Amino acid sequence: MEVKSKVKKILGQWRHKKVQNDWTNKNVVVFGDSIVAGQELVREKTPYRDAVYAKLASYYLNAHKLENFAETGTGQFKGQHHLDHLTGWTHSFEGSIQHYHQEIKWADVVLIAYGNNDWKQPNPDGSLHTLDEVKVKLRENIQRIRLINHHVQLVGVLETLAFRKHKPAWHLEGPNGFTYQEMLSAFIDVYHECDVPIFDIRDYHLGNHMDEYVDDRDHFTLSIHKQIAKSLTDFVRHGYQSPTQRFGETIKFIFPDNLFEDSKMRQSLFGEIRKQSLQGKRAEILWFVLDKNYQANLDDLLSKNKLPTDLKITNIYQYYAAPLRYTSELDELSLKEGELFNSNNVPFIRFSKENQISVKDFDDNWSDAITSEQFNKLWLKHYISLKDQVYIWHNDQFGQVEPLEI
Structure with missing residues (x-):
């Protein structure tokens, strides 16, 4: 014993x-x-x-x-x-x-x-x-x-x-x-x-x-x-x-326009992001435009606007290409016959003739078709948690809102 x-x-x-x-x-x-x-x-x-x-x-x-x-x-x-x-x-x-x-x-x-x-x-x-x-x-x-x-x-x-x-x-x-x-x-x-x-x-x-x-x-x-x-x-x-925990919390800015085109809204966004950075806070931009030259345009945007190096930019299509990816790595997307493919050549978004969108879920099933506006809102409701700080464009400026109000 x-x-x-x-x-x-x-x-x-x-x-x-x-x-x-x-x-x-x-x-x-x-x-x-x-x-x-x-x-x-x-x-x-x-x-x-x-x-x-x-x-x-x-x-x-x-x-x-x-x-x-x-x-x-x-x-x-x-x-x-x-x-x-x-x-x-x-x-x-x-x-x-x-x-x-x-x-x-x-x-x-x-x-x-x-x-x-x-x-x-x-x-x-x-x-x-x-x-x-x-x-x-x-x-x-x-x-x-x-x-x-x-x-x-x-x-x-x-x-x-x-x-x-x-x-x-x-x-x-x-x-x-x-x-x-x-x-x-x-x-x-x-x-x-x-x-x-x-x-x-x-x-x-x-x-x-x-x-x-x-x-x-x-x-x-x-x-x-x-x-x-x-x-x-x-x-x-x-x-x-x-x-x-590894990279830090982000203050989320919902940007409803094209991030790669200059505008008053974009200038205001960058100003808010710089202000948050001076306070030691990391920002994240959430936006919704499908861009075929995403990587090149993103590199150009970051180099020309002197944005904080820890800025996170999350595009809805890049997110759905690999929702369980935990790094800033990007997918090379391709559009073929109304379907959007990720880097692994797997279709994950489907566009109908009526300009509606379907998403493939984790079990490879396609969702019901919805409008692009519904698609954007649904993503935000899944992506944003109740512990997040969120800013939206309202009355010609970015202001904080409760996540429950989105």
């Missing part, structure tokens, strides 16, 4: 010396609610736990094993009534930590994906919890995991924006007396305090629009799970940092 214990200890020490952001042959554990459990994917006739983003990302990252202990209806303050009664233990976050003590002990990575139910549900006995209690619970549960396993890599996941009555529930106060926004901020505060890296899907332009949720409320479609998995893979491979 003593020899076996020594072998286990040596193996454990060797295992934890490996690079933290390399999941190869690692054991990954997930704690969360129905979103990462994938409950609602049953409606799509999919074996849900095999299709959720955590499972797919662990496959892409060559993990040894993923154990998904997430359960529907659970949170930090409550378990799942039917399961609790059936198994004899409470499936809250704290209860799951206690029950899966041994699995945590041998885990290399633990993903924490709670929050939604802490906002929208009271405690099992009908009593309420405060925002401060949410923080205390999360802080204590993080400490519980670290006491079990000093070497484990924790990752906090901010995975969803809730919708109610077809509108974002961002400012909606739940039964416990705080808004969805305040709940999310509480989780962020504790993760920062406890030095837990945050995987925020908003940094990957995901989860911002209702059509990304299978029930128009909380749970992702299968296609979005696949995209989140790719994004989580990028996050891990870059040392638990998203593109936003």
